[in-house]
Amino acid sequence: MTPHAAVAVASRLTGETVFLSALVGGRVTCLALAESGHPLRLFVRVGQEMPLHAAAAARVLLAGRPSAEARALLEAHEPLVAFTDDTPSTVEQVMDRLSLISKRGYDICNSELDDNVWAVSAPVRTSTDEVVASVTLAAPMHRMETAADRESAKLALLEAAASMSADLGWEPAAVDQELAAH
Numbered sequence: 001m002t003p004h005a006a007v008a009v010a011s012r013l014t015g016e017t018v019f020l021s022a023l024v025g026g027r028v029t030c031l032a033l034a035e036s037g038h039p040l041r042l043f044v045r046v047g048q049e050m051p052l053h054a055a056a057a058a059r060v061l062l063a064g065r066p067s068a069e070a071r072a073l074l075e076a077h078e079p080l081v082a083f084t085d086d087t088p089s090t091v092e093q094v095m096d097r098l099s100l101i102s103k104r105g106y107d108i109c110n111s112e113l114d115d116n117v118w119a120v121s122a123p124v125r126t127s128t129d130e131v132v133a134s135v136t137l138a139a140p141m142h143r144m145e146t147a148a149d150r151e152s153a154k155l156a157l158l159e160a161a162a163s164m165s166a167d168l169g170w171e172p173a174a175v176d177q178e179l180a181a182h
Helices: 005-014 056-063 065-076 091-106 147-167 171-181
Strands: 018-024 025-034 108-109 117-125 131-140
Touching: 005 018, 005 131, 018 065, 018 147, 025 056, 025 108, 025 147, 056 065, 056 108, 056 117, 056 131, 065 091, 065 171, 117 147, 131 147, 147 171
Parallel strands: none
Antiparallel strands: 018 025, 018 131, 108 117, 117 131
């Protein structure tokens, strides 16, 4: 599948791998990607499944679901495997993380799925504010050493998510107005 133009642009701007994922049948699957041009890049492939608790791409999708649904999906995958020392490995740890993701609008994965890998993921939303996908940038930690590197990558990724969401009719101001009316 050819990646959305925003995925390709974010990859080109940052030089890193950027991919799109969705929740399909209770599993998070990579749907499309633009690979980094660096010789050392992350191994992500179309069709690859991501663990619900340890990947930023998956947690962003769970954060966009009702809490009870997210909890049920996590519990269905117990025990939660600790891939690294930093992997959240209990349902409660992940649920706490989902609350943070909902508040700030993105997730950061810092050596939680793979050692020395940094990733940032944001939701892709529809006109009704439904989270239908996540877009994720992943890079080796040595290319994301400084706060400026991570901030630049995060901003490029958030712009890609906003662009893809806008294509689906999402308007943050309209959503905020709708929520304020209720």
